Each structure stands twice: as C-alpha cells, then as structure tokens.
Amino acid sequence: MDRRQRKTREAIFSAFIALLSARDYNQITVGQIIDKADIGRATFYAHFETKDFLLKQLCEELFCHIFDATNHGHPEHKHIFNCDAPDSVFLHLFQHLQKNDNNILQLLSCQNNELFLQYFKSNLRKLVVNQLPLFAARKSEHLPESFWVDHIAATFVETVRWWIDNGMTQSPETITEYFLLAV
C-alpha cells in the first residue's frame, strides 16, 4: 500500500480514537476528524464511505489483534490461550484490556455507540463457542445453546463495563474471578 495512503489512514484512525475518548461517537463529525487528522475533506471520503464504516474498520483492526489468535488458532499464539488454566482465555482478554494498547477502552465505555458493541459481542460469541466446555458445569440442559452463548458474551461485556466504571482498580485476575463467578 502506498505510503501516503498508509499515513493518511493512520492519521484518520488516530484522530478518530482521540475524539472518541473525549466525546460521544454520535456527536463526532467528519469535520472534527479531518481537522484533527489535518487532511482534506475529499481525502477522508476517498478512504471511508461513512463514519460508520470508519468505526467498522477500526473495530476490525482492533479485534484482529485480540481475537484472531483464538478464533483461527494460529499455532504460534496457541500457548497464550490454550495453556493449562482453563480461564486463561478470559484472563488474557482482561489483561489485554487493562493495557489498553489500542484505546479499546474508550470504545467500550457506555457513552459510546451500539455499533461497536455489536462487533465486539459478535467476536466474543465466536470465542465463547470454542470455550463452552468451560461452562458446562453451570449450564442447565434446559437452556438453548444460543441463549447460553449470548449470556456469557453479554456478561463479559458487562463485567468490563463495571470494571471501567469502577476505575479498574481490580487486577485482571480478580476480574476474571468475578466474571467466572457471575456467568
């Protein structure tokens, strides 16, 4: 990819994330993004069809780092997720979130938009399906699997939200414990 394209794309993403940590997604305008990214209006629209597409692509890029190793089971990452402790997948997620490498926390905060949560939950569900045996003890045979998967994914999201709202004072290990106790 052309270096100019790469730099522009990077500038847009970075401006977008900066704005997301300051304002609500819905009240961020394209004008604000291009001002902060210091690019022309036409350039923005050459890269992203709409603001929603920008969010979608940002999500894909963020989730790629967090979820891909688990979902597609890249051998070189397997040891991170599938080691002895059965709760290590979720522990790893919480640890990743705490580092907040790619400002994913700003997107998860409750003032932000439903679109992001949809992508996030959709990825989570895929992950949960792979980890279902983990929760076999808790699951009742009367519950449909899709209900159960949705429930676990939603509980994860709500756990993260609670963690953020309460200042993230707990360690990832403690939060993992909360999550597993709740789910």
Place this chain on the structure above:
Amino acid sequence: MDRRQRKTREAIFSAFIALLSARDYNQITVGQIIDKADIGRATFYAHFETKDFLLKQLCEELFCHIFDATNHGHPEHKHIFNCDAPDSVFLHLFQHLQKNDNNILQLLSCQNNELFLQYFKSNLRKLVVNQLPLFAARKSEHLPESFWVDHIAATFVETVRWWIDNGMTQSPETITEYFLLAV
C-alpha cells in the same frame, strides 16, 4: 394541563413511537416527527428541547407504568408483584413486555440506541436491589454488591433481547426460567 398541550404532546409521542418501529432512532429526524404528528416545527421545540429529551420523557412515561408499582410499593399494586412465587416480579415484567402495550419492544431492539438502555437498566437496577434476597443462593460473598446488581440487570436486558431476536416464541414463564437459570 391545557387540552391543546396534551393533544400536541400525545401526537408527538405517538408519531415518535410509530417512527421508532420503522426506523433506527438515530436516523429519525425532527422533520419526520412533525410531519407525522402534523404539527408546526416551532411547536415541537416548544415541547421538547431536543430529540434526546423526547426519548427521555417517553422512557419516563413508559417505565412509570412498568416499574413504579414495584419501586415505590404502591399498596394497590403490591399484590401483582409481591405474591407467593418469588420470581413473580420478573415474570410480570416479561408478561408486560410480551403484551407490548406501549411499544416498548421497538425501543429495546438492538438497532436502537444506547440512551434507552441506560434508562431501562437504571430502573432495573433499582428493582433488582429490592429483589436481591431472591438471588442470595447464587451470589458469592466475594462479589461486590454493585457488580452483582449490574450483572442481574444486564442479564435481564440480554434475556429480553435474545427473546426478541428469536421471535418471542417462548412463553413468559419459560423465559423467566431461562433468566433465573442464567443469572
């Protein structure tokens, strides 16, 4: 309140709800509302500061019917909520949702906006706090109460969402069972 005011307010609410069941909240415009309600633009703004305020007030009106009896414990409604079966509060909520008297389901569907869910969860939390003994058996003493309350409220919302997404084929009794098994 002046009859004219009442009628205008009613027309706005009813137009708004009709639009909500057809489109996403975010893409409903004030222009569409006043067209459907058949009122002047200035009149709308005399009643509601913004579209978000309209949603807020609609929520308050809807929730009033569903939650007030439980929260403030009006004696004349007590029998509905505090009868023998301990899960009757939630069963009653699910039954109320199934009837969809005031089109609350349209607002709960996932394509709609975060604002509504915030109000809904906020009311649910108050309800859950009053019903905490119900879940004493499941709760671990290691979990902070606020975490537990948030978790139960979120699980309720997600249960309703799953119910809607799956065509609401289950009876309120079955859904209540799912909810209590999950939480």
Place this chain on the structure above:
DNA sequence: TTATATACCGAACTACTTGTTCATTATTGT
C-alpha cells in the same frame, strides 16, 4: 358574552453537517 392569556401556526432564517466534484499540486514506485 367578552376579555385575556396562551398555545399553535408557518414561514423564513442562520448555522452546521454530509457527501460530491474537479482542476491543481505533490508524492510515489519503477
């Protein structure tokens, strides 16, 4: 019935946002 208050009307208006167009300029990969 009359008088007064007030809610509604509607049209115009400002300011802002979105998304597009296009001729010009700068940068890139080869």
Place this chain on the structure above:
DNA sequence: ACAATAATGAACAAGTAGTTCGGTATATAA
C-alpha cells in the same frame, strides 16, 4: 525521469437543527 496515483482545497447541493416572530385559534375566567 516518468507515468500513475494520492492529496489538496475550494466550491457546491441537499438536508438538518434550532430560533424568531407576527398572526391566528383556542382555552379559561369574569
């Protein structure tokens, strides 16, 4: 050096939010 392509910036149409105001209809009270 050159051809391809990305970025520029300014202008543009269309749509939206929210306000203003003089005039009209309706409610309420005497």
